[in-house]
Amino acid sequence: MNQSQVYLDERIRIAAEAFQFLKSTTIAQRAAFMHAVATEIEGLGPELLETAHAETALPLPRLTGEKARTVGQWRSYANAVAMGIYTEAASI
Secondary structure (H helix, E strand, C coil): CCHHHHHHHHHHHHHHHHHHHHHCCCHHHHHHHHHHHHHHHHHCCHHHHHHHHHHHCCCHHHHHHHHHHHHHHHHHHHHHHHHCHHHCCCCC
């Protein structure tokens, strides 16, 4: 098995463990976790934007907007989870 496969297998194992852990949490705990993710992303300073800029060449103002949008989506999804909205199936 090469290094790439070992790395990928390890990441898959970690993701599976995270899924099992999150599956055992309450709705309130999941929503709190999602809010914490948003807060952590929001708290990342210029290093996040500078790294993203270096990797993508997107302008900093756009990346700043993308960061804000991402944080807003995490919070919105967390609120939907907390209210149970995600369980309401809709047909198109």
